[in-house]
Amino acid sequence: MNAHPPHIWTDWQAQQRAARISSADLLAAVGLSAADFPAGVIAAPEFPLSVPPHFLSLIRPGDRHDPLLRQVLARGEEAAPQPGRLTDPLAEADYRAAPGLLRKYRSRALLIASGACAIHCRYCFRRHQDYGETMLTRSREAEALAAIAADSLIDEVILSGGDPLSLPDARLAALVTAIAAIGHVTTLRLHSRTLTTIPDRVTPALLALLAGTRLRVVIVAHSNHANEISAEVAAALGRLRAAGITLFNQSVLLAGVNNDAATIAAHCRRLFAAGVLPYYMHLTDPVAGAAHFDVGEAEARRIEAGLRGLLPGYLVPRFVREVPGREAKTPLADLS
Ligand code: SF4
Structure with a gap:
């Protein structure tokens, strides 16, 4: 350091x-x-x-x-050999509506805004993705934005990646301005792990950009353990809250990281103290190279039940798995 x-x-x-x-x-x-x-x-x-x-x-x-x-x-x-593991475990290639644009849900569109991440998470389901093929570039942007403008059912645009907050402010501002120009889009959502890994990313310029758009802004942070929520991270999240941004967190249930109820409860409390509501707890996807992070569904159910005894209901994240081809994430309780 x-x-x-x-x-x-x-x-x-x-x-x-x-x-x-x-x-x-x-x-x-x-x-x-x-x-x-x-x-x-x-x-x-x-x-x-x-x-x-x-x-x-x-x-x-x-x-x-x-x-x-x-x-x-x-x-x-x-x-190690990992039979049955995939390079595109969520079959995202099937949802590509235009270069850089994924359509999984009727009212939402997801832009692969960047191919870069500050941190490389070893369990990442996109770890094998060739972003040169899939991410939004300036030259592809017009086609993706035109597809969103042509579909009045889309009221929310999600910036994902990679990590959209790895983009420089000027590039991010241009993208947000272009999205805000589409009248039927009301909400901008950013999925970002940068907030909890480089808290200095929350600059006055970023705050001005997010507070200044006509769009409602939601940020879904990504952190997996209370130790990630340092004083600096909590302060950065506080600056976003003070700017009127709605903040959620999503985690991944990871063996050896957070696979017990007390660890998750401590994390959820730390998030709440920083003004962030725990939202999703994802079960791992069967991505090649990350089998050692898997937590079985039976163990996940035990952890979820344990959490209900430790936390008020509003702080218990929804345990879900993403199943390719399904319209929405599948709650753990509905997995067979
Ligand atoms: S920040 Fe997100 S997209 Fe990037 S490596 Fe980690 S999990 Fe994957």
Whole structure:
């Protein structure tokens, strides 16, 4: 951490650039070695490591079980044979309505606004995606926006990725302005893991941009453990709340990270204290290379029941699984 020059802490883009790290340097930064992990560590994984300095600062040195480290370290299990695992587990290719545009639901459209993420989560269901093919580029933008403008049923546009907050403010502002020009769109939703990994991303310029649009703005943050909600992250979330942004959080239920009720309850309380409502708890998708994060449905049901005894109902996230071909996410209770 202290290896970074001081200016980096006021420059979110410098932090984003500094996130690329080798396995060896990550292990050295947290005082561990590959021998600390039973299946070893992949030295140069195809899905490269990316760990923003702030997130790295929250990993407990010397703790190979640290829940934040587990999310970003390419452990040897990734390379083990994983029958039945897929590179596009949600069959997103079937939902591509135009380059950069996914239509899964009648009233919502999702734009793959960026192919970049500050952090690379080892469990990511899009870890094999070729964003060169799928993301919205300036040249593809007109076609995607025209498709949204042509369908008056769409009242909400979701910016996803990658991570839309990895975009520079000017690019994001142009996109938001273009979406706001479509009269039947009322709501803009951003899905972002940057908020909880580079809290300095919440700049005055970003706040002005989001508070200044005519659209209602909803941000769905992505965090998985209370240790991610540092004082800096809580302050960034507070700035967004003060700007009138509605904030939710979605998590993924991950073995070795948050697969017990007490851990999730602590996370939900920390989120609520920061003005964020827990929304979804996703069961993992069968993506190739991430089987070691799976939590079975029976265990998930036990955890969900345990949470109901620990939290008020409004703080218990909805446990769901995304099933390709279904109109909506499937609640855990409805999975057979
Ligand atoms: S930030 Fe989201 S899209 Fe990016 S690697 Fe993590 S889970 Fe995947």
